[in-house]
Amino acid sequence: MRNLKDIRKRIVSVKGTQKLTRAMKLVSGAKLRRAQDNLFKLRPYAEKTLEAASRVAARIESDHHPLLARREEKRVILLVVTSDKGMCGSFNANVLRAAQACMADERACGHEPRLAVIGKKGTAFCKARRIPVAKDFPGFYDGASFEKATDIADWFVHEFSAARADSVRLVYNQFKTAASQTVIVEEVLPLPKAVLEAQWSEVDFTFEPNEAALLDHLLAVYTATEVWRAVLESIASEHGARMSAMENATQKADEMIRTLTLEYNKARQASITKELLEIVAGAEAQRAG
Numbered sequence: 001m002r003n004l005k006d007i008r009k010r011i012v013s014v015k016g017t018q019k020l021t022r023a024m025k026l027v028s029g030a031k032l033r034r035a036q037d038n039l040f041k042l043r044p045y046a047e048k049t050l051e052a053a054s055r056v057a058a059r060i061e062s063d064h065h066p067l068l069a070r071r072e073e074k075r076v077i078l079l080v081v082t083s084d085k086g087m088c089g090s091f092n093a094n095v096l097r098a099a100q101a102c103m104a105d106e107r108a109c110g111h112e113p114r115l116a117v118i119g120k121k122g123t124a125f126c127k128a129r130r131i132p133v134a135k136d137f138p139g140f141y142d143g144a145s146f147e148k149a150t151d152i153a154d155w156f157v158h159e160f161s162a163a164r165a166d167s168v169r170l171v172y173n174q175f176k177t178a179a180s181q182t183v184i185v186e187e188v189l190p191l192p193k194a195v196l197e198a199q200w201s202e203v204d205f206t207f208e209p210n211e212a213a214l215l216d217h218l219l220a221v222y223t224a225t226e227v228w229r230a231v232l233e234s235i236a237s238e239h240g241a242r243m244s245a246m247e248n249a250t251q252k253a254d255e256m257i258r259t260l261t262l263e264y265n266k267a268r269q270a271s272i273t274k275e276l277l278e279i280v281a282g283a284e285a286q287r288a289g
Contacts, residue, residue, distance in 0.1 A: 003267070045225065072166065077115075079118065079152070079168070092121040098185060150228075
């Protein structure tokens with residue numbers, strides 16, 4: 001059994017850790033509320049942007065626009081959205097595992113997947129395992145904004161238009177609840193076939209200046225919006241995952257404190273009993289002498 005001093009030090013240390021995890025949980029909860037507000041405001045806009053682009057695209061032959069071309073998906077770009085910071089449970093591990101599985105499936109089909117990464121955790125993961133990264137975006141979360149998402153989308157559009165990519169997909173954690181996130185692999189380019197084939201209501205539109213020019217703008221906005229939405233989904237999921245991880249850590253610390261306190265009390269009781277026995281033995285020895 002450890003001595004009382006060691007147990008006391010351990011209890012003080014665990015209590016300090018518990019204060020830290022409890023504080024981090026509160027901070028993540030506050031950040032989560034802001035991230036949720038931003039995400040819930042963007043989701044309807046993203047849906048309507050996709051709908052508008054699809055309505056116009058449905059009137060144009062896919063061969064007449066480079067971003068609508070459907071080719072055999074031999075060259076695939078995967079944008080993996082991770083975080084800059086850790087201490088959020090399996091948040092990053094899940095999305096990176098899904099990206100690896102997706103790349104393995106593509107290679108098994110004889111395709112050439114390329115990886116683009118947002119977040120220091122994803123970049124460090126690929127570097128440690130010598131996984132080639134076609135494009136990373138350092139410092140993205142330092143003032144993350146729609147403008148930065150637009151720069152990423154512009155690169156995607158350029159690669160797809162130049163036929164250096166036949167498909168562009170996003171791999172990210174979709175926010176469900178504070179305690180639940182789901183890894184999503186979502187195709188951004190070309191436009192999802194199911195959306196293009198949707199039966200839109202028969203309404204006659206007048207396009208200015210023309211359908212092609214309007215579609216150029218809508219597709220650029222749609223791609224940037226999808227990237228930004230994936231980032232906001234990931235940010236909200238990260239804070240939710242970190243809040244859950246810190247809650248679990250706080251509970252584990254509480255259990256450890258109770259166990260150590262019990263051990264301390266037992267050790268203290270044993271020490272007192274030993275001292276009493278020594279005193280009694282000493283008194284009996286004096287009487288016997």
